[in-house]
Amino acid sequence: MRIKLKKGNIKIVLLIITFIVVFIVLNNSYKVSNELYNDISRFEENLDYYVENVDYDDSFSPFFIRKKKIFNKISKGFCQERRNFVFIKTMKCATQTLVQIFRRFGYLRHLNFVLPRGNNIYIGWPFIPEKQDYRPSGREFNILTEHAVYNHTVMTKLMPKDTKYITIIREPFSHFKSTFNYFNVANISFVKETDKVSGYLQNLEKYESSYKRPNAALRYCIPDGFSVTKNQLSHCLGMPLGYPSGRENITANKMLVQDYIKHLDSEFLLVMIMEYFHESLVLLKRLLCWSMKDILYHTINVGNYGYKNTPPSAENLKIYQTWSHIDYLLYDHFNKTFWRKVISEGDDFQAELSEYNKVQSQVSNFCSDLSNKNNVTVIEESPYSDTFTISKDYCLMLGIDLLEYLKRRFDREEAWSEPENKTAVKRGC
Template sequence: MLIPKMMIYRRKVSQVMIAVLIVCIVIYVLLPVYLLKKMNNFEMYKLTEERSFYHLYPLLKNNTSISMMSCKEKTNFVFIKCMKCATETLGTVFRRFGYVRNLTFVTPVGKKLYLGWPFQMTKSDYRPSKRPFNIIMEHSIYNKTVMEALMPADTLYITIIREPYSHFKSVFTYFNLKNIAKVSSNDPFTEYLHHIGKYEQIYQRHEASSTRYCIPDNFSMTKNLLSHCIGMSLGFPAGTQNITSDADAVERYIQQIDKDFSLVMIVEYFHESLILFKRIMCWTFKDIIYWNANVANYVKKFDPHSDENVKIYQKWSSVDYKLYDHFNKTLWKRIHAQTPDFFSEVQYFTTVQENVVKFCLKPDLKKLVFNKTVWHEQFEFSTEGCKMLKQKLLEAIQKRHDEQDHNSVPPTRKPGDRYVPLC
């Protein structure tokens, strides 16, 4: 039986369509690889008084980025700043962003550094403003009710956390727990963890308050500190609810944070987190370039990291491990949902960041110029930009706030208020 000509025609059309589909899939998969290879071969050209970077993207150089749709820069956000999680490094980024745009920050009163931390923020902890607030980013405890009342309806909530054992070591070193808790050992991490009840009591008692910078009595800097910062009820201050041993309640709170926050960044994947943040906020590369701040050097001094120490700490700070495990997974789910050029963008940003740092450490030219790529318009970095990069800016922001609001005064605390931040 002869096959009708129409059926033969349809079969050929189907075969062509399948071939086209296969080609499209191959391009979709291989394009990021192509871009990555080009990324590793960009050329640098010295001009008379500037250095310019020309990146070789013959197909995409002048087109819209395949990773970014047109979107409006977001300026209203809350950043929950937990101790020793690269938060001061990010803090300099966020202050710079808001300062150059004359945005309004929720700033601590007087010369204080914290917005109530480690207690809940109250109206007595921040400068009032006649303008709507745009940014909360100094040390505070997340409180949805309080912060939603202060901030615009379109505010995004962001934070960053860290692998708990690494976080413990950084906190232990930066806050001088070894000397304050009187740990006499060449291996203070191991000694502290093996007698943690004893040393926690010494560190938290009132007699040690004169040497504990900004830390109130009876507050643990080693137990579930990350979870405390994002507002989980863990029994501090004394008399408040403690859900530490209630696994279901802990899980419910973590799920709620997952809903409330637009992004929980991870220190161990800092650049991946930054690029994800940039995409969510519709910021630029220049906005997120950073200068490392308050970086400890404990690794070179002592770093046993024994399996036994980690197991002890996992039991001691179990809620923080649950928190970290959850948001480490969600971060990677978010990353895998990004456009195919995500990792190429991360690698490119790393190159930009390294070159800016080198330039700022030893500026042999007046400025550094980054020509337009698929991820950003042309921008430049000058020696003045380097100065701004290194400034913490909190005092400058507070001074500007006072000038604009004519030294408006927050409400005074009630006599006998026990929850007064020390810094």
């Protein structure tokens, strides 16, 4: 039997249907239902371990995470953590602290790292990576986090399609002072002036040539002709600045430099800012859907030197802004985009930042207090994290260098040993 509807009734029916559809969409978009909670629980219960028949005789084995997928709590519900990423480890930007976070994340999940060969700690840096620079693997790589120059072509071939790219940069003059100290520039360049930083800047060409001279003593890991004080951040991010000899040099072409910076902006999920380290970590947590526990850290490799907190004179600042002008363009661009990302996260970002500061302080105090007889500290549930515990054993993992652990695990599981090649030229360190 056919039902005939008047035009007015048809409009009412259509409005009702539209209302129902909109309600369903909004409900699914902004509310995590009990059904989703149950689905996640059932899914996690049935997950297989990552690797079968692997020797887990490891001092950190109690902390291993063997589920293939993890759903972490965020302010709007739950999301699945991202595990494939490249971290471009720039020099002297709190990167040793950051890389400990990344190594720990991958080590506990048994992820596959791109690792330097032999006893090297760099993946070809300051050169673009080549196959001779890293251990070959029969499995798909998940993480690249050791020192390597960014190159889109090389890394997209090496890493999975869903890989996210991350890095960190720093205000250029403070970066200059840190690298000047770390790479022993004053001694290697024979800076004679009492004020080493000012003396170097006032005589740039003279001391720069001295530092880069062939076979300079004590200049470990830095090849002839490479500058550690000029646009080093931009070099790490793959900008063609004329090194090594024969490579394109766009230093004098501001338009090409700006185009390259925009190119980086389109390819990197996040460029962190060292001066806003905790803001960077909370933003990282949100973008990669990690847990609060994943971004805890113990500060590593902090340099202390007499001129660390000494502000530059107006003249020296101007000299360095001219000398390393591309790094200033890079920093200015990503400092702005960083804060745009923070604002886009919404009003609760500052609340989560406050919660993270509190948690990090609690864990730091607990791990540093050797007289504390409590073996565990409990981090209470918040809108941004489930309840979790930190033990004294876990404190050890926050501070230990996991690179050698990762190499030993890789070599054992891949049955790989370094081939002898006496004719190979060593690249990097």
